[in-house]
Structure formats: structure tokens, C-alpha cells
Amino acid sequence: MAMIELTPGYLVSPQIAVEEVPALAEAGISLVICNRPDAEVPPSHQSPAMEEAVRAAGMAFAYLPVTHHGLTLDEVARQAELTAGAGGPVLAYCNSGTRSTIVWALGQAGHRETDAILATAAKAGYQLDGLRPTLDALAQERG
Secondary structure, eight states, X not given: OOOEEEETTEEEESOOOGGGHHHHHHTTOOEEEEOSOGGGSOGGGSHHXXXXXXXXXXXXXXXXXXXXXXXXXXXXXXXXXXXXXXXXXXXXXXXXXXXXXXXXXXXXXXXXXXXXHHHHHHHTTOOOGGGHHHHHHHHHHHO
């Protein structure tokens, strides 16, 4: 399993498996956020199985699926709230880590410069340059 640090305390990852969950606890993760819709994976990797394993390992779990049909600002805000209240490192995962990085980036708009957000994502291997207009618009709205 590859955990990629975007910022201290916020990591992203491709899909994880139940057998990898103990390693997350050993790494100090306090909250696992699943951004991958259950319809994309077999039952062994769906949110109920992952939640059971994560909670059994002593961590918190949240299911906030991100689909290709859209991502709302309410979902972005919810993930930011969960992350802020986690009390320790957070791992968000999806198929490749891209959607989890996008949710993070949208949540950072207005709190960090757009160039810094995009550079952080790029350093982690996620090219989000196409989000620049959206990040700039959100930053302007959030003033």
C-alpha cells in the first residue's frame, strides 16, 4: 500500500485492502476516509468491510464517496471538517488517490494559494492543473 503525504497529517492512497488496515494503525493513522463508491469494488473492499476492519484496529472511519458525476461543496466541507476534527493523521483513499487529492485541493481553496495547492498535488504525483479555474473561483468566493 502506498500512502502519499500531501501535508503533515493528510495522506492519500489508492484502494486499500482489509489486510492492510493494521499497518495503517501502526503508522498512526487516526481516521480513514473512503472516497471510493462501493459500486466500483467487490464486497471485500466495500465500505462496510473496510469500516469494520478500520474500527476493529482502533481508528475512525468515514464513507464519503466521490463519483464521476460530481462532487459537491458540501462533501468537500464535510471531508475538511472530518479531517480537522480527527485528532491525528488522516488517510483518504479512492481508486488511485486522485479523487481524494481533488477533495483536499477544493477544501484548501481560499486557505492556500492556488499555486501552492497545485504544487503540493503535483509533488505527490497528482496533476490537477485543470482545477485552477475552480480553485481560483472558490478562493475568491471564500475571500
